[in-house]
Amino acid sequence: MNTYGWILLTALVVVTLLEVGVALLSLLRAPQSIPEFFQDSITQEEFSKSQAYVAAQTRLDIFSHIYNLILLLAFWMLSGFPLLDQWVKGIVEGQLVQGLVFLFALMALNYVFNLPLELYRTFVLEEKFGLNRTTWQTYLADMAKGMGLVMVLGIPLLAAILSFFNWAGELAWLACWAFSVGMISLLQYVSPRWILPLFLKFSPLEEGELRQAILGYAEEINFPVGEISVVDGSRRSSKANAFFSGFGKNRRIALFDTLVEKLTPDEMVGVVAHEVGHDRHKHLIKGMISAMIHMGVMFWLLSLFLTQQGFFQAFFVEQPSVYVGLALFSLFFTPLDLLISLLFKAISRHYEREADQFAITSTKKPLALANALKKLAITNLSQLTPHPWQVTLHYSHPPVGERIGLILANSAKE
Numbered sequence: 160m161n162t163y164g165w166i167l168l169t170a171l172v173v174v175t176l177l178e179v180g181v182a183l184l185s186l187l188r189a190p191q192s193i194p195e196f197f198q199d200s201i202t203q204e205e206f207s208k209s210q211a212y213v214a215a216q217t218r219l220d221i222f223s224h225i226y227n228l229i230l231l232l233a234f235w236m237l238s239g240f241p242l243l244d245q246w247v248k249g250i251v252e253g254q255l256v257q258g259l260v261f262l263f264a265l266m267a268l269n270y271v272f273n274l275p276l277e278l279y280r281t282f283v284l285e286e287k288f289g290l291n292r293t294t295w296q297t298y299l300a301d302m303a304k305g306m307g308l309v310m311v312l313g314i315p316l317l318a319a320i321l322s323f324f325n326w327a328g329e330l331a332w333l334a335c336w337a338f339s340v341g342m343i344s345l346l347q348y349v350s351p352r353w354i355l356p357l358f359l360k361f362s363p364l365e366e367g368e369l370r371q372a373i374l375g376y377a378e379e380i381n382f383p384v385g386e387i388s389v390v391d392g393s394r395r396s397s398k399a400n401a402f403f404s405g406f407g408k409n410r411r412i413a414l415f416d417t418l419v420e421k422l423t424p425d426e427m428v429g430v431v432a433h434e435v436g437h438d439r440h441k442h443l444i445k446g447m448i449s450a451m452i453h454m455g456v457m458f459w460l461l462s463l464f465l466t467q468q469g470f471f472q473a474f475f476v477e478q479p480s481v482y483v484g485l486a487l488f489s490l491f492f493t494p495l496d497l498l499i500s501l502l503f504k505a506i507s508r509h510y511e512r513e514a515d516q517f518a519i520t521s522t523k524k525p526l527a528l529a530n531a532l533k534k535l536a537i538t539n540l541s542q543l544t545p546h547p548w549q550v551t552l553h554y555s556h557p558p559v560g561e562r563i564g565l566i567l568a569n570s571a572k573e
């Protein structure tokens with residue numbers, strides 16, 4: 160193995176050690192007693208249950224990190240990449256088709272080896288804590304639809320990337336970038352209309368107190384709500400959520416039925432106000448722009464990577480090709496991407512604070528949002544006081560305690 164190989168090996172081991180280390184730390188430092196801000200809203204039994212769930216999930220994550228590292232190293236050291244390449248060349252002709260078969264075969268291998276963990280997570284772990292509501296029929300149907308989507312979206316995308324790098328010369332990375340930016344933009348339009356409805360059933364929120372409360376709030380702050388939908392999240396999980404999707408006329412607020420069940424109209428207005436805060440601060444658009452920049456950097460790095468023979472030799476690949484390069488590049492990119500994702504997660508937590516702040520000032524009922532957050536945390540069996548490193552590494556939202564703290568500090572000011 161050459162220097163490139165050793166660098167990657169070290170990076171992969173370091174990343175796994177970091178993930179496992181932080182997970183172990185959060186297991187060891189898990190709080191034993193109910194945090195102060197939850198004292199009057201959670202029973203000891205509920206608290207112990209959420210702690211046990213978080214611990215079980217963390218242990219599964221630790222296993223998954225180590226298991227995946229071992230799988231990857233075994234595949235690499237047993238010359239998996241050149242062997243798979245030879246096999247593909249033996250069954251199909253032509254660079255483009257060979258590339259697609261090679262990449263889909265790798266994805267399929269990864270999927271099959273990780274499937275037992277996924278099944279365990281849904282049907283054993285989540286089931287044990289009463290969170291799972293998915294039946295085998297729904298699960299298999301989702302799996303089939305997911306694979307269909309990967310084919311419909313993945314084949315053109317990969318075919319375009321392979322073709323550009325094979326035949327567009329120096330400007331290939333720019334062409335790839337332009338193509339993916341086009342695809343992301345198209346997805347924004349297609350996703351709420353055709354993709355989300357494949358998985359969730361949207362029905363209009365029925366007339367009543369809740370609808371009136373949301374519409375009243377929307378009118379007060381002069382926000383065109385568009386459609387308010389309820390989605391059947393309860394078919395899969397008892398976890399609750401709400402989201403906005405689409406732009407302009409396509410915009411719709413979707414509330415999970417599990418959320419509608421639990422929250423009072425005032426609390427729900429708090430949640431909707433938080434989502435409106437994301438919209439007012441243009442978080443969706445900002446997020447899309449940073450995703451696009453991220454992709455541009457990635458394609459540019461890929462173009463540099465493909466010219467380096469040494470990378471291929473590190474994986475015992477004698478005949479470099481764009482498609483093998485693409486697969487190897489994704490391995491090299493993983494450790495680097497962890498660093499980038501730390502930045503993106505920090506930005507995301509900042510956006511969440513801005514959205515909370517907007518909800519606090521625009522509803523004038525900050526305590527309703529605090530109550531909603533408490534109920535959500537209890538329903539979803541969230542970690543109430545996660546370890547700070549766990550937050551830095553994985554949290555897209557600030558911990559619930561911090562969010563409630565912000566709300567209380569604001570309501571004290573008034």
Ligand SMILES: [Zn+2]
Nearest residue numbers: 433437511514
């Ligand atoms: Zn949010």
